[in-house]
Amino acid sequence: MEPLVVDVVHFYPKENAQPHNTSKYEVVNDETPTTTIVxxxxxFNGVVRFNRPYQEEVDLVQLVFTLGDKPQMDTQGSVFLRRDAVSDKHSWSAKLTNVQExxxxxEVSTPVHLPVGSWVLRVVTRLKNSPARQIYDFDQDLYILFNPWNPDDQTYMEDCSLLQEYVLNDVGKVWVGPIKTTRGKPWVYGQFDAVVLPACMFMLDRAExxxxxxxxxxxxxxVISRIVNSNDDAGVLVGRWDGQYEDGTAPSEWTSSVDILQQYLETQQEVPYGQCWVFAGVVTTVCRALGIPSRVVSNLVSAHDANSSLTVDKYYTENMEEMDFDPNNPQGADSIWNYHVWNDVWMARPDLPQGYGGWQAIDATPQETSSGLYQCGPASLEAIKQGVIGVAHDVEFMLASVNADLMRWRIDSDTESGFSVVDTNNYHIGRMILTKKPFVFDPIGDEDRENIIDQYKYREGTASERLALMNGVRYSERAKRYYSVASNLSSDVSFKLRELDSVPIGKDFRVTVDIENKSDQGRNVKASLSATSVFYNGVRADVVKKVEGKIFVAPNKSEQISILVTASDYLPKLVEYCNMKISAMVIVEETKQSWADDDDFQILKPNINIKFNEDLVLGQPTTAILSFTNPxxxxxxxxxxxxxxxxxxGRTLRLPxxxxxxxxxxxxxxxxxPNKLGKINIVATFKSVQLKDINGAASVDVFEG
Incomplete structure (x- = not known):
């Protein structure tokens, strides 16, 4: 008698997908699916058919599951089909549930800590008393993913209803723009697209x-935070911030992670170009595809602390002209981004003391190296909030991003350090931290915006917030030095830069500083006002207009200085996203009191309107009208x-x-x-030679015919 020969193995991709919450993956919904995702x-259930009836007394059937090309204990599961198999959350088993000739x-059970990925199955058959065996290699894909619905899984989320948002929602919003004009940019994550899981596997292999x-x-x-940028290891996206994108796709044109991952997988080359929200969009796609709960997070007014001082330092000359470098850190100056986007991922942290599980921040935008590579996190939000910078990974960098103090320094030869403090601002950094509210999608407004700042830090100015920051300072020698220099500053003239909320593109605006002399003597004030176009990461592009002058302020009187900036001044000098910075610097001649402030705002552009003239019916062609007025x-x-x-x-269409x-x-x-029922979301971007980064979105219902 010969060992059994396998005729066919089948894993019921559609039926298994239901209880495993994987039925949204496109490949599972093919006419005759050949990919199983559990x-x-x-x-999960399977069936095997042989060339002859199975005889329990003599036939042995062994299932050997392997991951990767060098199986070891954790990446191999070898089990015999047995009627009495008992499932156990820490080991593999295969229970025989029915024999029909x-x-x-x-039914296969897998360990709850199993490595995730594309597993390979080999079926080995032999007779009980014979070494001769038959081998059958199953040639279809079997993906095993994280299971945040399972209380024993490290990614488990107790409120399972939130998994509808953080794992199963394939469309979302990313908040971009300066604090006063920030808006939700719709983004298609598309984690269930056929190309995404193979791209994830390729990424992890590329990251070795x-x-x-x-x-x-x-x-x-x-590893995901490292491989989504291309800095160390030919990862997914090349970051670029200088407006020169002719040899690739401009970051503002992307509408979906899927096009990026498809290009990466097909060309096996890094994709040009990304910026922070593009990196973050791809990270959420990859995490949700693998089963890790994830959300995109936007920090408005975000610090990049280049020297671990937990401060953002700006330097001025004796005459209060701003210096564009840090004399104390030749490697690089601190910077303030209008906004910065990263991700939170959800998991238990058995590697840390109790209490640090839950949301963890990871950042795929390459800013600083961590352990020698451009990667960041996962940093526990609880550790960031408490200022506990001693726990892994990168808590200090994230704490500075959301809660550093802004310090301004002026060259001063009379002081030991060579600098005196102009002012410190405890409120400037981390003004709002936004993510998409679960279960809501507002394609044209901001009803789906959620401010999660209290998960990252205590309310600004409260004792708890100061204590958390000082807790961080206590652990850092450099930070201690900076904070010890910042002493009380006396001043008898007050200055206030009037904030600008927004300026519609094509309209003029005015930069104004209000001055109040609170002393009994007249004061001569030397001032400099400027308007500059800036990239969103704080890098200056072009000075649009600058004036310098002197004004006398009588005792106990108020004055104002201002400049008018016209559309013809700024239009030729705007850079992508139309961000502007207005700056004011002053010095009081009699007392040497100095002051500086700046404010960011955005020149506003129209949105794309998307309209349908009729109801959408499954499978029936129709037309959408896209429109906006040239401003x-x-x-x-x-x-x-x-x-x-x-x-x-067609998924992504280009329309001249x-x-x-x-x-x-x-x-x-x-x-x-339309090719699916229910609500579908449409996301659009527009570009022309004169005007770029115009966005729009719509949600519409598709009905049965």
């Missing part, structure tokens, strides 16, 4: 992450829309549009054929 620590039904570590969400999310005094040329949706044939006259209405027709 979650670890939860049984040549066909066996079985050991297979046996791929079940640990702490190690895995740290400029000049024509728009080289116009193109880019549209992404998870519910239309005709030139449009000054203040004219720009419209384009988009052919749409």
């Amino acid at each position: 979650r670890r620590g939860q049984p 040549d066909t066996l039904s079985f 992450m050991p297979f046996h570590q791929r079940g640990d969400p702490v190690k895995l999310t740290r 400029l005094e000049e024509a728009l040329t080289g116009c193109e829309f880019r549209v992404t949706s998870t519910g239309i044939v 549009a005709a030139d449009v006259a000054p203040h004219g209405l720009l419209t384009a027709e988009l052919p749409v054929q």
